[in-house]
Amino acid sequence: MIETTPQPSITEVLANLNILWVLVIIAGLTVVRLALIKVPTPTARSVAEILESAMIAVAMVFLIIRPFILQAFFIPSPSMEPTLMGKNNSGDRILVNKFAYRLGTPHRDDVVVFLAPPAAMEGDPEFIKRLIGVPGDQIEAVGGKVLVNGTAYYHTDIRNKLAAAGEFGPDATSIEGDLQADHHVKFVSNGVMADSKLIEGPRLAEILTGQKDLPVEVHPGYNIRNGQKLDEPFIAEDPDYDMKIYKGYPLKHEHGNGVDEYVWNLQSLAATEFQHEYALPTEPLAAGHYFMMGDNRNDSRDSTVWGPLEASRVVGRAQLVFWPPTRMGVIH
Numbered sequence: 001m002i003e004t005t006p007q008p009s010i011t012e013v014l015a016n017l018n019i020l021w022v023l024v025i026i027a028g029l030t031v032v033r034l035a036l037i038k039v040p041t042p043t044a045r046s047v048a049e050i051l052e053s054a055m056i057a058v059a060m061v062f063l064i065i066r067p068f069i070l071q072a073f074f075i076p077s078p079s080m081e082p083t084l085m086g087k088n089n090s091g092d093r094i095l096v097n098k099f100a101y102r103l104g105t106p107h108r109d110d111v112v113v114f115l116a117p118p119a120a121m122e123g124d125p126e127f128i129k130r131l132i133g134v135p136g137d138q139i140e141a142v143g144g145k146v147l148v149n150g151t152a153y154y155h156t157d158i159r160n161k162l163a164a165a166g167e168f169g170p171d172a173t174s175i176e177g178d179l180q181a182d183h184h185v186k187f188v189s190n191g192v193m194a195d196s197k198l199i200e201g202p203r204l205a206e207i208l209t210g211q212k213d214l215p216v217e218v219h220p221g222y223n224i225r226n227g228q229k230l231d232e233p234f235i236a237e238d239p240d241y242d243m244k245i246y247k248g249y250p251l252k253h254e255h256g257n258g259v260d261e262y263v264w265n266l267q268s269l270a271a272t273e274f275q276h277e278y279a280l281p282t283e284p285l286a287a288g289h290y291f292m293m294g295d296n297r298n299d300s301r302d303s304t305v306w307g308p309l310e311a312s313r314v315v316g317r318a319q320l321v322f323w324p325p326t327r328m329g330v331i332h
Helices: 010-015 019-037 042-068 155-164 201-209 271-278
Strands: 070-074 093-097 111-115 126-133 139-142 145-148 151-153 185-188 191-194 197-200 216-219 222-225 241-246 249-254 261-264 289-293 314-323
Touching (some): 145 201, 185 216, 191 201, 197 201, 201 216, 261 271
Antiparallel strands (some): 111 126, 145 151, 145 216, 249 261
């Protein structure tokens, strides 16, 4: 998500400057310039010319470029990691191309900024997610799991066990707090990625059960679009949930925190009711709606929670990271 921080930097303040304040600044510069014109000195005339250029620049940036072409945004949350880093890591500053979708429509896999839907139940005016489905697409998710001697373990279970075993380092040995914000667990065919470190079967079995010789099966989670399994190397974690679209809203089974949760349209369901509806095929997205997901699949409030997004809420395409310099580049 794109959020408002308690103590915004000057970059954030300028990027989100209210139009009223822009007009006040222009009016103030105009008053000062008119006053300086009446002063018959070369210095006064030079300052007046500088103020005139400043007025034009402010008007161009805040009244034309920002509303219709480009706007800067700050990324303080981890929902799009590792594509866009949150405040705890680097606090990426990005430029959003608002003009891109005035000439065409969003495409699958675009990183898109949009006005938060009412059902998101957040105070943030704008979100940023990846566009996974366009109208007519059939989207579903299959949650990942690890079987050790037939017992299933999910991302949260394994993350806590890895932290307690010191696999994330000495500063992350406690299971208290939100480990997922700082440490990601991604299931791969030959083991589990703990951040960038591969934990293979025998070590994983030892950490989870105390016995390294038990059989281990890793089943990575994945998304399906129109019947095809998606290859998504850009995600921080594979899904920890099963999801389909039912009557226009996400029907979701979450495995997080060792508790099974069954939800449809933000409402809890009984397991039997969920299973009955989940046996049906996922439905295609309605006309004028997109399916949005964060690259940090298990730490993102997105369309898997609040449902497909109305196309009218799209603001623009996230184009590039301009700050910090070490992460400067085009967003893919």
